Amino acid sequence: MLKSFVFLPLIFFSFFVQAQKIAFELDDKHNRTATYEEVLAFYRHLDSSYVQAKLFSFGTTDVGKALQLMVLSKDGDFDPLSLRKKNKSIILFNNGIHPGEPEGIDASMMLIRDLLIKDAVPDNVVLCFIPVYNIDGMLNRGVSRVNQNGPEQYGFRGNRQNLDLNRDFIKTDSRNSQTFQEIFNRWDPDVFIDNHASNGADYQYVMTLIDTQPDKLNTILADYMLKNYTQELYNRMEGEGYRLVPYVDSRGETPESGIVSFLENPRYSTGYAALHNTIAYMPETHMWKPFAQRVNATYALMKHLIDITHEQGSQLLAVRKKAKQSVKDQQIFPLAWELDTLNYRQIDFYGYEAMHKPSEVSGQDRLYYDRNKPFTRKIKLYNRYKPKLTVKKPSAYIIPQAYEKVVKLLALNGVKLETLERDTTLLLDMYYIKRFKSLEKPFEGHYLHREVELVTKKMEVPFYAGDVIVKTDQEKNRYIIETLEPQAVDSYFCWNFFDAILGQKEYFASYIFEEEAERLLKENRALAHAFEKAKQADSSLMKNGQAQLDWIYKHSSYYEKTHLLYPIGRLTD
Known part of the structure; x- marks a missing residue:
């Protein structure tokens, strides 16, 4: 009007x-x-x-x-x-x-x-x-x-x-x-x-x-x-x-x-x-x-x-x-999908004949479509996908307030957030990043991670007043889980939000650590046995002294617990 x-x-x-x-x-x-x-x-x-x-x-x-x-x-x-x-x-x-x-x-x-x-x-x-x-x-x-x-x-x-x-x-x-x-x-x-x-x-x-x-x-x-x-x-x-x-x-x-x-x-x-x-x-x-x-x-x-x-x-x-x-109410959520190549249907397709001829530029064989030769024929449509990775949702995720962009994006997308009122130690399932691959060239400004493998450990973790609780009894569960689970295709982890955890912050000086490594092996028979077993299983480790020191360091109490530790905890009990 x-x-x-x-x-x-x-x-x-x-x-x-x-x-x-x-x-x-x-x-x-x-x-x-x-x-x-x-x-x-x-x-x-x-x-x-x-x-x-x-x-x-x-x-x-x-x-x-x-x-x-x-x-x-x-x-x-x-x-x-x-x-x-x-x-x-x-x-x-x-x-x-x-x-x-x-x-x-x-x-x-x-x-x-x-x-x-x-x-x-x-x-x-x-x-x-x-x-x-x-x-x-x-x-x-x-x-x-x-x-x-x-x-x-x-x-x-x-x-x-x-x-x-x-x-x-x-x-x-x-x-x-x-x-x-x-x-x-x-x-x-x-x-x-x-x-x-x-x-x-x-x-x-x-x-x-x-x-x-x-x-x-x-x-x-x-x-x-x-x-x-x-x-x-x-x-x-x-x-x-x-x-x-x-x-x-x-x-x-x-x-x-x-x-x-x-x-x-x-x-x-x-x-x-x-x-x-x-x-x-x-x-x-x-x-x-x-x-x-x-x-x-x-x-x-x-x-x-x-x-x-x-x-x-x-x-x-x-x-x-x-x-x-x-x-x-959903309990199990897919994180990644794969094409079901055994499941397809036939559809009518209205196309043009695809032809080949020598390129006038390179002289090589080139593709072209001849619009003077329209056709209708049956082709296969592969339109079904199946989950190749799933996860059971936790009762809640606990997010350190330091990850401000994560918290803001969740709030922007209508996720209900609560905060801890006081410093608290919680028993949670925590992920360690075991293995992943990254793109060799940046994609939209990011070296996107993929094929992420995890190790889950039950740990007591300190959180602090103001840290964020995200319960999973929400209509926004899909957004929550597909961003916070590291193995999800477009998770915040895959988009490099947490790359700081992928690098060590403390190291050892070899010439000093040699004596300490020797002491650790003498005093800890389980460590010494595991060390020998690791060398027998890996010939490259057997031949590399620096790598052996690194192995001992990473299996000692000196090795930082936050290296490769995904900082968001899962409350499952």
Whole structure:
């Protein structure tokens, strides 16, 4: 509803609509995407014109500009708590996480305008749009995606720190991510959509779709999502001329080798949403299709998602409530997953013939797709994963207050925290890091750890007033466990939050320690026996005097107990 032009004559109303057209529509070729300044002006105009629209500013980003959130609410209520009491569903749309993929930016502007002009905002659904998430990258405008078919200019993938923000939802190196998590947890969306464009193989589809990997989502929510959302989106999009297919991640060189369902770990937006029991989608329009087709397909998908959510009504809220309770009661949690290669299904795939010919550049054999040879054939879709590592949740985790970033991120994500009132010694299960591998080159600024092996020891550990207790009787259990358990794929440990424990702080001087090592072996027969056994089992140790001193040192009382000791304790009794 217009704030100040409700009773305008029809002719002036039409002029008003025309005045709100965006750059994409005004361009004859529909090959232009809005600049950040145009986006901001557009949303400010809507905010001042419609009682059903409100533009919020949250926090800041790495480029120093606030993150915007446009909310559409039929009754003009913009308080998340109040809206929940009214049993309204909430959808969060994210745009421009990769500003070189701007389809969602333009499609959202047109969709929001059309909903407001037609007074078509659903009465039981609140719509939240982040106009541009990576403002930093959008301001860095150019033509950096060499394979992309329009628009004329667009933003850059990296943000002001040159981070890929769709890898930053756990480690939170950017202010963008911190502000996003504030928005996400304040509004607690029932459904989330993050608009993208992809490259890779060529095929007939304008859009491929990643839905939250069902084996990773709570079973209650996953079954409901597949039947009531995913399948409906496929049906309705095909009816509008946009046939969908799962995101094309080929097992071999081309899709005919079979495609693998994308495993969205929590570092990604949709994987992050799964930790909060939110149904999530990541549409990927194909970057070689004309920009106009990509924008229109994105518009159609968002509109169908809104319609489905409106139709689902209170059922969505009831199912999600059950899923949250299920996670609260859950005892065993997967930490890592592997593809089930024995479990797949056949799907129709609409592609182009993959061919090979000599490269005009190198003379070597090269791949290309012949668009004059479209085909439809059955291919394998591997879309099932199985846990390869699980853990039983403790009653609580105890976190030293020194790890301030950990505590702040948990609080930011709605985890309930308590603190010790006085200095206390607790009997806990503690992890020692036995073995791990790290990347040889940095990934998004981190030497990510993987293949972590642990040794668990029952220990009495001193904690102090102000240290943090995280109980595991919470709806946020998945976020808690998948960040605090070191073996989880995107745990804080794997993202280098605790790397200081991996280095020794005290050492020995060999020429002095020689006499002490000799004394220790003479006075401790068990140590001497273990030492001889270790040498017999390891020929390299037998031949290396320095290594033998190091072995004795590490098995003595001098060796620091905090080396390789993961500092977060598990209360299991």
